Amino acid sequence: MAKGERLDSVPLISLITINYNQAAVTCALLESTRRLNYPRFETIVVDNASVEDPTALIKQGNYPNVKVVVSPENLGFSGGNNLGLQHAKGDYFFFLNNDTEVTPDLLDQLLAPFLTNPKIGITCPKIRYYDHPTIIQYAGYHPLNRYTGRTWSIGLGETDQGQHDKSGITSFAHGAAMMASRRAVEQGGAMSEAYFLYYEELDWSMQIQRAGFQIYYQASALIYHKESLSVGKTNPLKVYYHTRNRLLFMRRNVGGFSLYFFILYYFSFALTKAVIVYTLKRQTAYLVALKNAVLWHFRNKIRRPEKEVFPSAVAAI
Numbered sequence: 295m296a297k298g299e300r301l302d303s304v305p306l307i308s309l310i311t312i313n314y315n316q317a318a319v320t321c322a323l324l325e326s327t328r329r330l331n332y333p334r335f336e337t338i339v340v341d342n343a344s345v346e347d348p349t350a351l352i353k354q355g356n357y358p359n360v361k362v363v364v365s366p367e368n369l370g371f372s373g374g375n376n377l378g379l380q381h382a383k384g385d386y387f388f389f390l391n392n393d394t395e396v397t398p399d400l401l402d403q404l405l406a407p408f409l410t411n412p413k414i415g416i417t418c419p420k421i422r423y424y425d426h427p428t429i430i431q432y433a434g435y436h437p438l439n440r441y442t443g444r445t446w447s448i449g450l451g452e453t454d455q456g457q458h459d460k461s462g463i464t465s466f467a468h469g470a471a472m473m474a475s476r477r478a479v480e481q482g483g484a485m486s487e488a489y490f491l492y493y494e495e496l497d498w499s500m501q502i503q504r505a506g507f508q509i510y511y512q513a514s515a516l517i518y519h520k521e522s523l524s525v526g527k528t529n530p531l532k533v534y535y536h537t538r539n540r541l542l543f544m545r546r547n548v549g550g551f552s553l554y555f556f557i558l559y560y561f562s563f564a565l566t567k568a569v570i571v572y573t574l575k576r577q578t579a580y581l582v583a584l585k586n587a588v589l590w591h592f593r594n595k596i597r598r599p600e601k602e603v604f605p606s607a608v609a610a611i
Contacts, residue, residue: 305334306334307388310388313340314341314368324337324352324355330401338360338381339352339392343364371469371489386476387479391519393424395424404417405417405473413508415478415482418510420458422454429453429454432448434511435447440552441559445496458513465499468495485498496543534586534587537588538586542596547598
């Protein structure tokens with residue numbers, strides 16, 4: 295904040311995070327917010343029907359400007375964040391996983407691009423792994439391949455040596471840490487709650503871009519992510535939602551020949567390979583998860599957005 299500037303003239307940033315049976319992890323995030331230099335923020339913690347209400351433990355920590363919202367049911371990632379939006383007063387919303395920890399100038403850096411470019415709807419920081427603090431998880435996203443449904447984070451698994459320190463427009467936001475302007479949310483809409491878990495931020499990125507906004511990777515902003523604390527590395531739940539939601543994302547966001555080619559590719563190669571692997575390993579629960587994920591699509595109609603949008607950088611990967 296500039297010298298002599300009134301505090302109420304500084305944009306209010308609402309931090310929104312979801313807790314699900316991880317009160318200690320959430321408190322570690324809240325503790326890290328004490329490091330933030332930014333002078334005006336609030337934090338909304340949405341509890342997604344945890345076994346134990348975390349409100350008392352969080353209040354005990356006396357963290358800065360925190361509000362706990364307890365949901366009577368598990369609303370998933372999108373539903374939990376949308377509930378947080380209903381209670382947020384900010385000019386900007388910073389959605390971050392509860393298994394992240396912030397750095398002092400994070401909010402200042404993420405806010406800066408909005409103030410210079412009105413087309414920006416979402417900004418994302420560089421994400422590095424908490425347990426391996428020099429290793430990158432996210433430095434922007436590669437464009438989506440409309441024929442295979444594949445995309446992945448730029449810099450994933452690389453040692454950070456400054457090779458991804460150039461900020462710029464990117465294809466997708468990362469759900470572990472993304473700041474959106476109130477204007478982008480009002481015009482683009484809240485997150486689709488059809489996903490529950492996984493692919494929500496990719497779908498929302500497309501949604502925000504359809505509203506005429508851009509996604510921006512801010513290389514000077516940094517956050518640390520304790521990857522895999524939320525669900526685990528591999529389990530039937532993850533297999534189910536990854537399978538179901540990859541198909542759902544493509545059905546919602548890709549049409550015409552590209553979608554038909556993807557379906558052919560997915561059922562002929564990707565899904566078949568998974569079935570063979572799980573069969574050889576005798577992982578029956580994983581096979582059931584695959585079956586249920588596919589059957590879901592035969593039972594549910596998908597409403598596609600009227601307008602397709604892909605960044606100009608889209609190319610086959």
